[in-house]
Amino acid sequence: xxxxxxxxxxxxxxxxxxxxLKKPVQLALADFLSRLGPNPSSIHSFGxxxxxxxxxxxxxxxxxxxxxxxxxxxxxxxxxxxxEANQWAISSVLKSNAAWITSNTExxxxxxxxxxxxxxxxxxxxxxxxxxFDALPSDLPPEVRLLSFVLVNNETGVINDAAKAIxxxxxxxxxxxxxxxxxxxxxxxxxxxxxxxxxxxxxxxxGALSGIGILIxxxxxxxxxxxxxxxxxxxxxxxxxxxxxxxxxxxxxxxxSSAQWADWQQLRDEVEGAICSNIPEAIVNGQGAPRVPGTxxxxxxxxxxxxxVMALDLAGYCVSSGSACAxxxxxxxxxxxAMGRSKAEALSAIRVSWADEIAxxxxxxxMRFVDQLGVIVNRIRKQTxxxxxxDSAASQFIGT
Amino acid sequence: xxATIQQHPSSLGPKAGERxxxxxxxxxxxxxAAALLKTQGYDVIGVHMQLWDHGDENIQRLGGRCCSxxxxxxxxxxxxxxxxxYYVLNTQDVFRDAVVDYFVHEYLHTRTPNPCVECNxxxxxxxxxxxxxxxxxxxxxxxxxxxxxxxGLTGYGHLRKAVDAQKDQSYFLFGISQKxxxxxxxxxxxxxxxxxRKLAMQFDLLxxxxxxxxxxxxxxxxGYQSFIEQNVSPELRQxxxxxxxxxxxxxxxxxxxxxxxxxxxxxxxxxxxPDQEALYVVGFDRKANAxxxxxxxxxxxxxxxxxxxxxxxxxxxxxxxxxxxKIRSRHEESPCEVIQFENDxxxxxxxxxxxxxxxxxxxxxYQDSEVLGGGFISExxxx
Numbered sequence: 001x002x003x004x005x006x007x008x009x010x011x012x013x014x015x016x017x018x019x020x021l022k023k024p025v026q027l028a029l030a031d032f033l034s035r036l037g038p039n040p041s042s043i044h045s046f047g048x049x050x051x052x053x054x055x056x057x058x059x060x061x062x063x064x065x066x067x068x069x070x071x072x073x074x075x076x077x078x079x080x081x082x083x084e085a086n087q088w089a090i091s092s093v094l095k096s097n098a099a100w101i102t103s104n105t106e107x108x109x110x111x112x113x114x115x116x117x118x119x120x121x122x123x124x125x126x127x128x129x130x131x132x133f134d135a136l137p138s139d140l141p142p143e144v145r146l147l148s149f150v151l152v153n154n155e156t157g158v159i160n161d162a163a164k165a166i167x168x169x170x171x172x173x174x175x176x177x178x179x180x181x182x183x184x185x186x187x188x189x190x191x192x193x194x195x196x197x198x199x200x201x202x203x204x205x206x207g208a209l210s211g212i213g214i215l216i217x218x219x220x221x222x223x224x225x226x227x228x229x230x231x232x233x234x235x236x237x238x239x240x241x242x243x244x245x246x247x248x249x250x251x252x253x254x255x256x257s258s259a260q261w262a263d264w265q266q267l268r269d270e271v272e273g274a275i276c277s278n279i280p281e282a283i284v285n286g287q288g289a290p291r292v293p294g295t296x297x298x299x300x301x302x303x304x305x306x307x308x309v310m311a312l313d314l315a316g317y318c319v320s321s322g323s324a325c326a327x328x329x330x331x332x333x334x335x336x337x338a339m340g341r342s343k344a345e346a347l348s349a350i351r352v353s354w355a356d357e358i359a360x361x362x363x364x365x366x367m368r369f370v371d372q373l374g375v376i377v378n379r380i381r382k383q384t385x386x387x388x389x390x391d392s393a394a395s396q397f398i399g400t
Numbered sequence: 401x402x403a404t405i406q407q408h409p410s411s412l413g414p415k416a417g418e419r420x421x422x423x424x425x426x427x428x429x430x431x432x433a434a435a436l437l438k439t440q441g442y443d444v445i446g447v448h449m450q451l452w453d454h455g456d457e458n459i460q461r462l463g464g465r466c467c468s469x470x471x472x473x474x475x476x477x478x479x480x481x482x483x484x485x486y487y488v489l490n491t492q493d494v495f496r497d498a499v500v501d502y503f504v505h506e507y508l509h510t511r512t513p514n515p516c517v518e519c520n521x522x523x524x525x526x527x528x529x530x531x532x533x534x535x536x537x538x539x540x541x542x543x544x545x546x547x548x549x550x551x552g553l554t555g556y557g558h559l560r561k562a563v564d565a566q567k568d569q570s571y572f573l574f575g576i577s578q579k580x581x582x583x584x585x586x587x588x589x590x591x592x593x594x595x596x597r598k599l600a601m602q603f604d605l606l607x608x609x610x611x612x613x614x615x616x617x618x619x620x621x622x623g624y625q626s627f628i629e630q631n632v633s634p635e636l637r638q639x640x641x642x643x644x645x646x647x648x649x650x651x652x653x654x655x656x657x658x659x660x661x662x663x664x665x666x667x668x669x670x671x672x673x674p675d676q677e678a679l680y681v682v683g684f685d686r687k688a689n690a691x692x693x694x695x696x697x698x699x700x701x702x703x704x705x706x707x708x709x710x711x712x713x714x715x716x717x718x719x720x721x722x723x724x725x726k727i728r729s730r731h732e733e734s735p736c737e738v739i740q741f742e743n744d745x746x747x748x749x750x751x752x753x754x755x756x757x758x759x760x761x762x763x764x765x766y767q768d769s770e771v772l773g774g775g776f777i778s779e780x781x782x783x
Binding site for chain 1: 419448450472483485487488492530531533535536
């Protein structure tokens with residue numbers, strides 16, 4: 001987690017946003033660069049080598065998520081990002097004027113699809129962050145053809161009850177889209193068992209290059225191109241991102257084991273416990289729900305927390321919070337709002353996440369982080385209570 | 401190139417390598433301020449305050465106005481160049497309450513507001529300091545053209561006009577308290593605009609050639625009247641009569657907010673012919689919702705009361721203060737006397753009559769180049 005930056009050492013605690021390239025991946029890439037040919041579509045030997053890499057990567061993906069029995073490599077497709085993969089799948093169903101159901105805790109890329117068609121039902125979140133699949137109606141609303149939900153929530157790490165949702169959908173002939181971007185490399189799940197019609201993954205979440213996303217689709221699930229062209233079985237035009245695929249293949253080799261997950265869990269519980277006992281009025285978001293082991297989302301009461309992430313950055317800790325708009329202004333997380341947090345609480349939230357091997361010093365560094373977090377929260381809380389917005393400079397800062 | 405860059409007595413001012421928050425609009429002035437402080441070895445943090453959401457206009461350059469997303473990105477790129485951290489602060493709520501609402505409210509009460517003053521008072525030298533504290537910065541620096549210095553013995557702060565008289569912004573800063581002043585740096589006060597642009601080029605800053613923003617930052621290209629029309633329901637800004645100082649009705653107006661003291665426009669009065677004396681807005685009758693027009697001579701006054709006063713320098717409330725005052729930013733200071741009352745209300749008498757003293761505007765008191773303090777013009781009359 002420790003990295004060298006220009007301002008000194010920094011603790012990278014934002015794995016859910018993306019992992020820095022793992023060392024073995026870097027080395028493999030460096031070696032591969034000299035063999036990188038421009039275009040897999042070329043018929044000559046250069047093209048064939050690139051095509052081979054794409055094929056091998058598709059195989060590796062299926063293998064890593066146990067999808068070899070019911071899915072084939074021609075069903076594993078590459079996109080530029082998880083966002084694109086999500087929208088590729090959803091728009092394909094919606095363009096036939098079908099209705100859909102999703103939840104209010106989805107990733108922004110899915111919720112953007114509300115511009116195409118407002119969902120017939122927006123499933124609410126439970127206070128612990130899980131999607132409330134009990135709210136799925138027993139009678140299917142007219143024209144609903146798609147249920148789209150996230151397997152693991154990117155903000156809280158909460159794991160949703162996929163089996164329940166899938167059972168409901170299959171019984172009614174509804175297509176299922178699972179956004180598994182945050183699940184890959186953080187928990188065990190089996191494509192063959194879930195049998196979704198669409199599944200989305202993203203490369204940079206497992207330490208591959210960013211710029212590559214994956215859509216897996218079942219035979220028979222509709223898929224229309226967003227970009228026209230012959231690549232990806234004629235469903236996505238554009239020269240393929242071979243180096244991205246290669247980095248994926250290498251990153252899959254480094255996916256963590258269950259033993260590592262157990263390690264992460266223990267560390268997370270320790271950090272969570274330390275924060276809750278040392279910092280007053282801390283709320284852990286998602287506590288009580290099943291969560292992936294390396295994610296911790298906590299917010300604070302009675303604090304104007306917008307600058308919390310900034311102050312932590314200046315202290316050398318890279319965490320994330322809510323979401324930022326185009327200009328960089330912080331906005332409250334819709335996921336936390338859906339869980340019942342107030343706007344102020346949501347603005348004070350920080351997400352701490354890791355998804356890689358824990359180094360020997362990491363534990364010590366994380367405890368130091370908890371200390372610093374306490375100091376900074378105190379400092380900002382003091383400003384929140386001392387500052388009186390209605391005082392003009394003349395009175396609030398009046399000198400003697 | 402030698403430039404007069406602010407130096408502090410060694411016991412005052414930031415220590416070597418100390419963390420300083422620089423407010424960066426994305427314009428060349430604040431960028432050069434940040435660059436100068438960086439070269440002086442401080443731990444500079446660049447911060448852009450998103451004051452206003454320009455909606456669809458956010459993704460383009462706004463010409464004479466700040467602050468679209470493009471400006472935020474300009475500031476970001478400068479911070480990349482300077483290799484300093486950069487953050488964006490959401491100050492929209494504070495700004496709307498303190499500046500925009502104030503702006504509209506003043507117009508609806510027949511006063512001409514000065515939003516830049518209120519922005520300084522409530523946002524830049526108030527709210528921003530709170531953010532500075534949260535981020536562990538004691539000092540806050542801006543690209544304002546004004547000079548801040550501290551007395552070597554007492555530590556007392558002084559605010560003076562900038563060296564560049566054309567660019568001097570000290571008028572807008574009269575509301576700063578001593579407490580804020582003790583934490584404020586204005587590195588550009590001793591430089592001319594031309595020197596600043598030269599420095600920008602020397603630093604190779606990407607916005608070295610960016611034009612200055614001159615307009616009110618939150619008013620769209622449609623102008624302030626349009627803004628008020630869109631934000632105030634018609635019943636609160638109704639039209640009414642125009643009359644002269646004798647009470648004779650000479651026309652109609654479509655909302656008093658469209659006018660300011662001293663304004664001369666085709667007022668639509670049937671009395672005004674080319675060889676007739678021109679008519680000017682000389683006052684407002686709020687109760688009757690009437691616009692009062694008069695001759696140029698009727699615009700001249702020499703006495704006024706001022707409220708919401710802030711004194712930067714200690715002033716003896718029991719003595720008459722002889723100084724010079726500006727009644728708007730583009731005005732040459734004129735000699736006057738200040739008589740202090742209690743409750744922060746004071747009376748000012750100019751030696752000579754001044755044209756179009758406007759309630760709502762700021763009046764700022766100078767002694768040589770030093771800002772003593774200032775306030776908002778309340779009532780105007782003849783002494």
